[in-house]
Amino acid sequence: MxxxxxxxxxxxxxxxxxxxxxxxxxxxxxxxxxxxxxxxxxxxxxxxxxxxxxxxxxxxxxxxxxxxxxxxxxxxxxxxxxxxxxxxxxxxxxxxxxxxxxxxxxxxxxxxxxxxxxxVRDSDGSLPLLRPMSVIAGQQAVLQGMQFLWNHRGGVGTSLVAYPGLDRPRIVVLGAGEAGWHATRVAAALGALVHVFEIQGTRIRSLWETAPANVVFHRLHGDRPDRALEEAVIHADMVVNTATVPPQSERHLIDRRLVRRMKKGSVIVDVTANLQGAVETIDRYTTHKDPIWEVDGVIHYAVTNIPGAVxxxxxxxxxxxxxxxxxxxxxxxxxxxxxxxxxxxxxxxxxxxxxxxxxxxxxxxxxxxxxxxxxxxxxxx
The missing domain is CATH 3.40.50.720 (NAD(P)-binding Rossmann-like Domain)
Structure with missing residues (x-):
């Protein structure tokens, strides 16, 4: 051929x-x-x-x-x-x-x-050609997103690396698939307190046994609002979305009302980047050259080829x-x-x-x- x-x-x-x-x-x-x-x-x-x-x-x-x-x-x-x-x-x-x-x-x-x-799907249900980019996208979501917390990038000057004696920085990860889990691992290795929200109980149980102590799992129920999610998002320095919610969905994990309540200068990194899917205010794609925009004081990052940076x-x-x-x-x-x-x-x-x-x-x-x-x-x- x-x-x-x-x-x-x-x-x-x-x-x-x-x-x-x-x-x-x-x-x-x-x-x-x-x-x-x-x-x-x-x-x-x-x-x-x-x-x-x-x-x-x-x-x-x-x-x-x-x-x-x-x-x-x-x-x-x-x-x-x-x-x-x-x-x-x-x-x-x-x-x-x-x-x-x-x-x-x-x-x-x-x-x-x-x-x-x-x-491409194997008999066990796994997606072998999606996995490598999901792993890298999850890792890089934290590393690339954290730059917009830095002062010289216009951020509030918060470090995602924990410092002894100070409260841990807080990161919320939506979804515990390959991308979400690897985002969690990177964030936890930096010392952040990581709140992971996942809809599948079996996935939570499989990860919980080996997760670091600074990772907290929460079970999402898609049919009703989640107070734990709202509370975690409000106090987060960064939110990483890896959950798949269809574009232009009527319901969102993070809607505009919740964005308004988030910390000013916090960052949302949407790995999935379905427009107005999991995050209502994700209404455009961005590029590595021009990666962010701001909504209600919250930085939004929706680069569609995150692994392209490495x-x-x-x-x-x-x-x-x-x-x-x-x-x-x-x-x-x-x-x-x-x-x-x-x-x-x-x-x-x-x-x-x-x-x-x-x-x-x-x-x-x-x-x-x-x-x-x-x-x-x-x-x-």
Missing amino acids: RLGVLKEIKPQEFRVAITPENVHDLTAAGHSVVIQQGAGLGAGFSDEDYRAAGGDLAGSAHEVAQTAELILKVKEPIEEEFPLFRRGQVLFAYLHSETRPKLVDMLLEKHLTAIAFEN ARTASQALALEVFPYLRVLADHGIPEAFRIEPALLEGLTAVNGILTWHEAGRFQKRPWVSPREAVTRLWGF
Whole structure:
């Protein structure tokens, strides 16, 4: 198979989904890989590194896409990239298509086989290609958000590192999945008092046994207001949201009324960044270059590619998990890869003009079928 790797063009996005070592393994197995010049520079991988590994270099995205059977990216294609894709190609990347109707239009019009990293699901229910970025996003949410408490960044001068004899700084983490737990670990290691709110009791019990003493767990009940949550948010120096509440939800974990009661100069970091989802006042996306805005004296941070700030680590972590699935796709192609690795079928967003990601179908009010039904129609699974 001929694989193509595009350079990311979203603002301040420096990650790449494949390392030179991966290229070496693919070319040794008889595949060809064409990489757009500069695709790995932000992650510390030079064009020469890829060339030495057996890859071919292309001067433009068009050259990459012109001959590639499978396109590998990190972030979802944006509109200026849509013309690159050819009918019937395979796209393997983070897609988050549920809130991107124009992307879905393109996938369907061009009959792409689109497999979303974030939805590849193993038989145990885990999301192996989402996990590495969730871990890094959780870690970096605390480290990046804390900068806006610093005086020279316009903050109130609060340190999230505990000092003997003083009250511990307070951090609230919403959600105890991979991102939330790793945000908690970083905050706790700094010495902060961390209040973690999670809806699943089993998750709380599994983490509680090994959690540091300065971590307090709270069980959220989604069907009613939570006084403990309100009290913790009001006194927090930072809130990190990793909970998934649908965009434009009628109910929020933190609404505008609660934001007004928060400490002036405190920080909300929304890792999930569903607009007006868990946090009502998160009404825009931001970038690393222009990461924050203020509402009622509270700093809001909604950068959509938090791991992009540590692109080398993030790229290596992502490639480590992506490569085994990429190898199955390269070695066996579509549809045989779906038979061999059912986790890939779980990640199928669209195929041959059929929408197969139910969240995109429901949120955008489009017809959709399950991935299994789609491939059965097409190939008799």
